[in-house]
Amino acid sequence: MLSVKEARGKVLSCSVKHKIKKVSLLDSLGLALAENMVSEDFIPAYDNSAMDGFAVKAVDIVGADKNYPIKLKLIKQDLPAGKIPENKLESGYCVQIMTGAPISEGSDCVVMKEDAIKEGKDVLIFRECKQGENVRYKGEDIKKGDIVIKKGKKIFPGDIGVMASIGRSEILVNFPPTVGILATGSELVEIHEKLETGKVRDSNSYSLSAQIKEAGACSKRYGIVRDDKEILKKKIRETLSDCDILLLTGGVSVGDYDFVKEILDELDAEFVFWRVNQRPGKPMAFLTYKDKFIFALPGNPVSVMVCFELYVRPLIKKIMGDKKLLRDTITARAFYDFKHKEGRTDFIRVKIEKVEDETYFKSTGMQGSGILMSMAEADGLAVFPEEIGNIEKNTEIEVYLLKD
Ligand code: AMP
Ligand code: MG
Numbered sequence: 512m513l514s515v516k517e518a519r520g521k522v523l524s525c526s527v528k529h530k531i532k533k534v535s536l537l538d539s540l541g542l543a544l545a546e547n548m549v550s551e552d553f554i555p556a557y558d559n560s561a562m563d564g565f566a567v568k569a570v571d572i573v574g575a576d577k578n579y580p581i582k583l584k585l586i587k588q589d590l591p592a593g594k595i596p597e598n599k600l601e602s603g604y605c606v607q608i609m610t611g612a613p614i615s616e617g618s619d620c621v622v623m624k625e626d627a628i629k630e631g632k633d634v635l636i637f638r639e640c641k642q643g644e645n646v647r648y649k650g651e652d653i654k655k656g657d658i659v660i661k662k663g664k665k666i667f668p669g670d671i672g673v674m675a676s677i678g679r680s681e682i683l684v685n686f687p688p689t690v691g692i693l694a695t696g697s698e699l700v701e702i703h704e705k706l707e708t709g710k711v712r713d714s715n716s717y718s719l720s721a722q723i724k725e726a727g728a729c730s731k732r733y734g735i736v737r738d739d740k741e742i743l744k745k746k747i748r749e750t751l752s753d754c755d756i757l758l759l760t761g762g763v764s765v766g767d768y769d770f771v772k773e774i775l776d777e778l779d780a781e782f783v784f785w786r787v788n789q790r791p792g793k794p795m796a797f798l799t800y801k802d803k804f805i806f807a808l809p810g811n812p813v814s815v816m817v818c819f820e821l822y823v824r825p826l827i828k829k830i831m832g833d834k835k836l837l838r839d840t841i842t843a844r845a846f847y848d849f850k851h852k853e854g855r856t857d858f859i860r861v862k863i864e865k866v867e868d869e870t871y872f873k874s875t876g877m878q879g880s881g882i883l884m885s886m887a888e889a890d891g892l893a894v895f896p897e898e899i900g901n902i903e904k905n906t907e908i909e910v911y912l913l914k915d
Contacts, residue, residue, distance in 0.1 A: 543832035553650035566618035621645035685832035691754030761810030791880035811880035860889035
């Protein structure tokens, strides 16, 4: 049986094909760019004012001061943003200008409105100004031909702004994979149905959909299939042609009605591994089928979620071209003694708590693989490694955080 580390290594070393697709600008948020983003414009496109004030020649106002204002003649026409200056500015003149307006030829700085007073056809300037002061120069942000965002970078809101400013409305990205979910089990009913004895609501389809969504991929629920080998085989074949990764839940153990493994064998899917030396989530299989991936996950609701975190999420991230495949981990101390059997990796659902300067983890309660509340309340998974037995209070342990 594989160790967790080996199993994860096998998932992460799979070769994946990125799904390159054109999307609209806003839909690219959070995805990896699949092209070098090159600007075809200078940004700003022209020299313009950074302030509301008066465009002048710096030499005309040398020595201007509160006590020694310098008087300039005001050109009649002012320059609101969007207007193009009609005349060249001559010495001894100034022109009223607003933020963003192109500065007139002949002027080389802008005196802030606060440092000047209009007096009829004149303006008194109370402060001198250096050449270039309050001027934003053509191309000072971006030059024509610049690579503004490199291929492979994850797109954040600032990148969206840059792409909008250079006029890109459609972007090539690594599109997220479609991850299908097929729940197997004759006991399963839809979530709106009443619970009769012997029936279980199909929560896995929903917790997995949520995890897929949180990972940034597209989820597709294919519903419930009962434990009937022929029906199940037909359904698996159908769904495989429809998604990039197929998640099966349930029916992968060694029970008399557990057909998943047998079916996948018959469909000629290639087993990368089956069973991992961990709890929860031991009876899981990872397979490839043509250019697709299949995870046959255990039915137990906690196992399903833990296996997704450990193996499915990193694969999704890899297909998306995300550089960060794994969640952050921290080291925390056991708040009290924990029992642990040496020889197997256990993932304990824990809450993280800071006490003074120390970070501790506490159990979220009962740890059975069917106790979904243990997962709902968890901040992370404390990793009790195969090499060690009982964990004593204060022992430092690695915790995989479940939230970013
Ligand atoms: P299995 O892996 O098929 O042996 O199922 C293990 C346990 O998980 C059983 O108690 C099932 O009832 C439960 N289970 C299986 N599939 C689901 C599901 N989709 N939602 C909730 N519980 C499930
Ligand atoms: Mg079952």
